[in-house]
Amino acid sequence: MVGISVESMVSPSPGTPLPSPAPTDPSTSLEVIRVSKAFGFVDVLYSVSFSVPAGQIVGLLGPNGAGKTTTMKAVLGLVRPDAGEIRLFGRNVVEDPVGTKRQIGYVPESPALYEFLTGAEYLDFVADMYGLDRATRRERIQQFLTGLELAGHENSLISGYSQGMKQKVALIAALLHRPRLLVLDEPLNGLDPRSARVTKDLLRNLAAHEGVAVLFSTHVLEIAQAICDRVVILHGGHVLASGTVAALRDRTGLAGRDLEEVFLSLTGTGDLRDVVDALSR
Amino acid sequence: MDLHRVRRLALTLVASQLRSGRSSSDPNSLLGQPQLIAAVDVVLFLAVFGLSLEAVRASALGSHQVATLANALLPFLPLVAVGVVLVAGVMFELTATAKFAGSDAANWLPITPAEYVAASAAAIAYTYSPAVALALGVLLPFALFGGTLAAYLLTVVLTIVALFEGAVLVEMLRSATQRASSVGAGRRGQVTLILRAVVLVVVILALQLAFNPVFLLGLAQRLSAVGLVTAAVPFFWSTEAVTQWVGGSPALGIAFAVGQVAFVALLVYLAGELRVRYWVPAATEVRLEEHRYAARNPFLALLGLSAAESALVSKDLKGLVRRREMLPTLVVPIVLIVLVLVEGTTFGGFVSVLWVGWVAGFFSLLIAGTSVGQERRALQSLISYPLSAKSLVRAKAAFVLLPSLVVAAALGLVVGIYFRLSVGAVLGVLLLVVAVSVVLTFWGLVFASRFSDFQERPRPQFLRPGGMLAAMGSGMVLLFAILIPGTFALLSPSSSSVSIELVCALLALGIGGLAVLWTVTGFRRLLYELPF
Numbered sequence: 102m103v104g105i106s107v108e109s110m111v112s113p114s115p116g117t118p119l120p121s122p123a124p125t126d127p128s129t130s131l132e133v134i135r136v137s138k139a140f141g142f143v144d145v146l147y148s149v150s151f152s153v154p155a156g157q158i159v160g161l162l163g164p165n166g167a168g169k170t171t172t173m174k175a176v177l178g179l180v181r182p183d184a185g186e187i188r189l190f191g192r193n194v195v196e197d198p199v200g201t202k203r204q205i206g207y208v209p210e211s212p213a214l215y216e217f218l219t220g221a222e223y224l225d226f227v228a229d230m231y232g233l234d235r236a237t238r239r240e241r242i243q244q245f246l247t248g249l250e251l252a253g254h255e256n257s258l259i260s261g262y263s264q265g266m267k268q269k270v271a272l273i274a275a276l277l278h279r280p281r282l283l284v285l286d287e288p289l290n291g292l293d294p295r296s297a298r299v300t301k302d303l304l305r306n307l308a309a310h311e312g313v314a315v316l317f318s319t320h321v322l323e324i325a326q327a328i329c330d331r332v333v334i335l336h337g338g339h340v341l342a343s344g345t346v347a348a349l350r351d352r353t354g355l356a357g358r359d360l361e362e363v364f365l366s367l368t369g370t371g372d373l374r375d376v377v378d379a380l381s382r
Numbered sequence: 383m384d385l386h387r388v389r390r391l392a393l394t395l396v397a398s399q400l401r402s403g404r405s406s407s408d409p410n411s412l413l414g415q416p417q418l419i420a421a422v423d424v425v426l427f428l429a430v431f432g433l434s435l436e437a438v439r440a441s442a443l444g445s446h447q448v449a450t451l452a453n454a455l456l457p458f459l460p461l462v463a464v465g466v467v468l469v470a471g472v473m474f475e476l477t478a479t480a481k482f483a484g485s486d487a488a489n490w491l492p493i494t495p496a497e498y499v500a501a502s503a504a505a506i507a508y509t510y511s512p513a514v515a516l517a518l519g520v521l522l523p524f525a526l527f528g529g530t531l532a533a534y535l536l537t538v539v540l541t542i543v544a545l546f547e548g549a550v551l552v553e554m555l556r557s558a559t560q561r562a563s564s565v566g567a568g569r570r571g572q573v574t575l576i577l578r579a580v581v582l583v584v585v586i587l588a589l590q591l592a593f594n595p596v597f598l599l600g601l602a603q604r605l606s607a608v609g610l611v612t613a614a615v616p617f618f619w620s621t622e623a624v625t626q627w628v629g630g631s632p633a634l635g636i637a638f639a640v641g642q643v644a645f646v647a648l649l650v651y652l653a654g655e656l657r658v659r660y661w662v663p664a665a666t667e668v669r670l671e672e673h674r675y676a677a678r679n680p681f682l683a684l685l686g687l688s689a690a691e692s693a694l695v696s697k698d699l700k701g702l703v704r705r706r707e708m709l710p711t712l713v714v715p716i717v718l719i720v721l722v723l724v725e726g727t728t729f730g731g732f733v734s735v736l737w738v739g740w741v742a743g744f745f746s747l748l749i750a751g752t753s754v755g756q757e758r759r760a761l762q763s764l765i766s767y768p769l770s771a772k773s774l775v776r777a778k779a780a781f782v783l784l785p786s787l788v789v790a791a792a793l794g795l796v797v798g799i800y801f802r803l804s805v806g807a808v809l810g811v812l813l814l815v816v817a818v819s820v821v822l823t824f825w826g827l828v829f830a831s832r833f834s835d836f837q838e839r840p841r842p843q844f845l846r847p848g849g850m851l852a853a854m855g856s857g858m859v860l861l862f863a864i865l866i867p868g869t870f871a872l873l874s875p876s877s878s879s880v881s882i883e884l885v886c887a888l889l890a891l892g893i894g895g896l897a898v899l900w901t902v903t904g905f906r907r908l909l910y911e912l913p914f
Contacts, residue, residue: 177766179912198909202768209766213759215697216703221673222697228675229693239675258668258704274763350429 106138130314136185159327314330449528460620467548496654751825755844824897831904
């Protein structure tokens with residue numbers, strides 16, 4: 102297991118001149134190197150750095166508005182960093198967007214599917230985007246449909262699906278082409294317990310046996326604790342801390358406590374009793 | 383009915399529409415305030431009033447002639463107001479996704495169906511009020527100079543009632559078409575989806591034609607001409623009220639006006655009942671035949687498209703038929719074609735070729751202009767796929783050209799055969815119409831790649847208003863610049879025909895080539911960073 106990364110625990114304060122991006126580490130799948138991004142006058146990311154080695158699940162955690170989704174979009178090339186660099190298997194995401202996208206599977210925070218297609222038509226469409234041959238796509242789609250209990254619904258229009266069913270379709274679409282990096286923005290939203298369990302176990306298997314790197318965001322810290330090898334905690338666009346859960350416990354002096362308490366302690370929102378009391382009145 | 387609640391909901395619906403655009407997303411901005419529409423009304427009214435006043439003053443018309451003109455125009459204003467709201471409503475309101483008016487957004491709130499209908503209708507009427515402000519501003523000087531101010535004031539009141547009446551009818555249609563949208567729920571087959579599209583297109587088409595102001599006025603005149611009493615039809619009561627008033631029967635005029643208000647109240651009640659009965663908030667399941675996974679569409683492969691490009695084209699073509707909000711795009715050319723068929727018999731060959739070329743070009747421009755914005759939030763997924771800008775351009779162009787070339791070729795053939803043109807002239811017409819379609823397709827894509835609107839909003843727009851105006855304005859200039867000389871050269875052959883045709887072809891090639899380049903640049907920019 103990788104220990105806490107001292108470099109990424111403390112980001113430079115705004116205004117500090119940024120050094121040039123660090124050299125690429127060939128052993129990692131994804132490297133986010135001092136990435137900054139502003140939308141207008143609002144700094145969304147400030148010198149964010151972390152890496153996702155092959156075969157590891159890295160949890161990207163943080164309160165609402167911390168910059169998790171923007172970071173994930175930057176990894177995909179959907180958002181251009183104002184400064185810094187993102188490398189996927191050594192290749193700059195900005196310089197080779199098509200090549201890097203072939204390696205990534207992505208589940209957005211709110212999947213926007215083509216609801217006028219059936220589930221099968223949509224997955225066939227995605228298979229075409231990644232150039233899967235007929236036999237492979239049929240086999241994989243059927244496996245996933247069965248595994249996530251969508252079989253029997255695949256020929257219905259997606260507009261008639263429940264939220265959870267749409268989420269399953271988005272998950273299958275991300276996994277279909279066997280990507281080397283999975284970027285999953287709250288992928289378990291709306292999934293029933295069985296499907297959530299299947300997905301978690303599948304991610305663990307893909308990481309452990311296939312060497313797939315997974316960048317995974319969630320607000321459910323029990324899930325992050327259960328499946329992530331490391332976590333990166335973003336707060337106000339900065340990397341507040343990163344490392345294994347055990348290392349973060351040590352850092353906060355909360356040995357034996359769960360990730361939720363560590364997270365609340367790090368983000369300065371530990372004592373919520375007053376808030377709850379006020380809301381209960 | 384709680385009028386305070388109705389007013390609050392109506393203002394919220396108006397504000398949600400105004401603020402759903404990116405440029406007016408700041409809630410404190412004047413552009414995001416419902417009062418904006420009232421300000422536009424006042425400005426428009428005063429501006430056209432000033433112009434009209436000058437025009438009436440400058441004219442050589444006597445006060446009696448002005449009064450005659452005012453008396454002839456005023457009675458039809460309420461009727462035209464109903465038509466304007468209905469036509470706009472059919473285009474922009476009926477196609478709105480249900481989620482802004484359905485169970486998640488409104489039905490869970492403690493409001494009655496009638497209150498919702500009244501609020502939504504008020505919001506629609508208010509949204510389209512600038513059109514009426516324009517007409518009222520034009521007519522006020524006529525009323526002042528003609529001494530028919532009382533009739534004018536009655537017209538103002540009845541026109542506002544008519545705006546609301548049109549909006550209530552739109553609400554009724556919304557409920558009815560929502561029901562039509564669920565046709566085939568739980569049933570199998572592509573036929574179900576085609577049937578659903580046909581039902582919706584027929585409903586929209588029938589309304590577009592039936593409430594076209596020109597048709598309405600023609601109908602009123604025909605009814606009068608054959609001695610039928612328009613007084614028997616409640617839709618004409620506003621017209622009857624003003625007519626009676628200017629005809630010297632104010633009591634009868636007031637009676638018709640009161641009758642009109644009562645009729646609108648009845649419509650509100652019926653619309654509330656319809657909403658209860660036909661609104662289907664639950665998602666409906668439509669099942670299709672077993673999907674056959676295929677690596678590539680053979681027909682699209684023949685056109686030289688890759689598997690990914692073919693998939694994009696197939697997806698967009700399915701969307702064109704299956705998506706409610708895309709149906710007006712289909713209806714517009716159908717309405718134009720129907721008008722050609724109805725009115726075309728009185729046209730000469732020259733005008734018909736121009737008309738057909740215009741329909742084909744406009745159809746291409748419309749589909750191309752909306753082809754990128756219709757991706758909505760799914761653009762995020764699309765951009766995350768390993769696609770190059772050139773692939774996207776090829777796919778979108780093929781998606782537009784496949785249906786529009788079929789329309790262009792069919793129309794060109796019909797005109798050629800109808801006017802018994804020579805084989806050479808028919809081929810020339812076909813070539814001209816196809817060239818116009820191709821050029822306008824890429825012209826539309828230039829704007830689609832730069833001005834698309836990806837916001838989810840109550841009244842969906844696929845192109846931002848500025849982009850839409852620029853695309854339509856420049857597109858029409860371009861279209862006629864190719865079409866007029868080309869048609870002249872084809873139908874009136876002379877010694878200079880060949881050189882005119884050559885200039886036309888060069889113009890089409892040059893502009894088309896530039897449009898292709900600009901389209902690719904636009905798509906590269908689109909892929910550079912997600913625009914939302």
